[in-house]
Amino acid sequence: MRAMGTRSYDAAAAAIRSSLTAGARDDQELIRLASLAASSHNTQPWIFERANGSILIRPDRSRRCPVVDPEDAHLYRSLGCAAENLIHAASQQQLRASVDFDESLDSVVIHLEPAADVEPTEMSAALTTRQCTRTAYDGRPVPDEELERLRATGSSESIECLIRTSSGDIEPIAELIDAGNRRQLGDKAWRGELVEWVRFNTTDALRRHDGLAGRVNAQPSLPTVLGRVLAPLVIRAESQVRTDRARLQSSAGVAAFVASEDSKASWVEAGRCYERFALQADLFGIRTAFINQPVEVADLRPRLEQLLDAEGAAQLLIRFGYADYAPYSLRRPVDEVTAVP
Ligand SMILES: Cc1cc2nc3c(=O)[nH]c(=O)nc-3n(C[C@H](O)[C@H](O)[C@H](O)COP(=O)(O)O)c2cc1C
Structure with a gap:
């Protein structure tokens, strides 16, 4: 079954x-x-x-x-x-x-x-x-020419893509991710919103065609009602901190997308730059996954920008490296996302 x-x-x-x-x-x-x-x-x-x-x-x-x-x-x-x-x-x-x-x-x-x-x-x-691949990567470094190509591809007139690959640069960022995990997972409202978007079994995933499917994240299938009760109890900050630490350590580096201003237009532009980076990375056999906690927790963001020597507002933070593809996420059918004339 x-x-x-x-x-x-x-x-x-x-x-x-x-x-x-x-x-x-x-x-x-x-x-x-x-x-x-x-x-x-x-x-x-x-x-x-x-x-x-x-x-x-x-x-x-x-x-x-x-x-x-x-x-x-x-x-x-x-x-x-x-x-x-x-x-x-x-x-x-x-x-x-x-x-x-x-x-x-x-x-x-x-x-x-x-x-x-x-x-x-x-x-x-x-x-x-x-795809966003949330698994552990294999630790192999990315050659310099490919790093440079990714940096250039992920940058534009108003967005700077900053790449960091040394453990000395990544460790303080990892500490901010730990802090972000503790803040987010310690917040009942945050956990509640996340659970709303988790699809606990394939029936639920296939009914909605959106959200975070267990299949993508290698989580066991559960009846939806049970999942909604259990998830907020079993999602624990400390285990997420350990998992994210190990996954970051397995990665070849991190990339941040920094905008010269914080506006709707620059949010759109940052999304474009991430997507372009990810498409180019895919062509190189490189996977990406978001580690946005220090961007999402507002008072951690200035520290992230300081660590990156960023001249502007950090928009998105990802890790990248080599790994096999994971199962893919679903999408709603074209008709459902198209306005009726
Ligand atoms: C603006 C933005 C923020 C995101 N933030 C996170 C995040 O913090 N953590 C995470 O694991 N994935 C994050 N994602 C990835 C999405 O969960 C992912 O794109 C979605 O599940 C669809 O899967 P796919 O990218 O593999 O097709 C983010 C994606 C976008 C565009």
């Missing part, structure tokens, strides 16, 4: 990562590939809307996480991740894409223009394979 559930979960995760059937409209394919992007707690907080020659990505505020993300910064960063995927997906259809954050529409606008000289970007090959 459990094996069958696992098989149908894996089949659903693979189906959303396969091309749509013949006859599907091209913009549906763009939206499918955009929605494979990372999003905070896999909330998929986006609504795609077709407009004249463009696609808008609007925030879906019904999917907010007010405790971990009171300002909606992660929500807009998630929209940025989807926008970056959409650009690479567009290149596969010979469409030139440019991205704006439109304050008056409160949306990311992706202008699309047919152009015979546009070729599929290299990164478009990783749209269906990128």
Whole structure:
């Protein structure tokens, strides 16, 4: 029974990562590939809307996480991740894409223009394979040329990607992650919000197609009611601290995305830069996972910025390294994330 559930979960995760059937409209394919992007707690907080020659990505505020993300910064960063995927997906259809954050529409606008000289970007090959891999990595260092390529790929005019690989630089950051874990896991409201997004079994995961599935994180399957009662009791700060420490130690390094200002437009841009980094990393066989605790706990953030010598606001923090792929997360069907005209 459990094996069958696992098989149908894996089949659903693979189906959303396969091309749509013949006859599907091209913009549906763009939206499918955009929605494979990372999003905070896999909330998929986006609504795609077709407009004249463009696609808008609007925030879906019904999917907010007010405790971990009171300002909606992660929500807009998630929209940025989807926008970056959409650009690479567009290149596969010979469409030139440019991205704006439109304050008056409160949306990311992706202008699309047919152009015979546009070729599929290299990164478009990783749209269906990128994932956040939360397992331990194998400790191997990343060659300098690849580190430099990742740093450049993850940077833009307003975002600086900072990479740290030495244990001397990483240890004080690890201490901040410990402190963040203790603060977050010691907070009942934070645990409650996390549990809302955990999908405790494949039936629940396949009903919702969102959230944090046990299959992805190698957690045992539980009836939802039991999981909701047990999870807040068994998720303990000290065991999470130990797990995250070991996973960080197994990694080749950490990367931080720092913005010159803190605004909706820069949140979107930071999401774009992370997604680009992760697509490029995937092409190198390198996995990534977020370790955002010192960004999310507001009073730890200045210390993180100081440790990084950052000239600006830290937006996202990840670890990276070599590992096999883990099971993939699910996505809602394209129709569910597309606005009806
Ligand atoms: C803005 C943002 C913040 C995130 N924060 C965390 C985090 O703190 N810890 C974590 O394990 N994953 C974090 N994630 C990763 C998501 O949980 C992940 O993208 C989602 O579950 C979908 O899985 P996938 O990226 O493997 O497709 C974050 C993603 C985004 C875009």
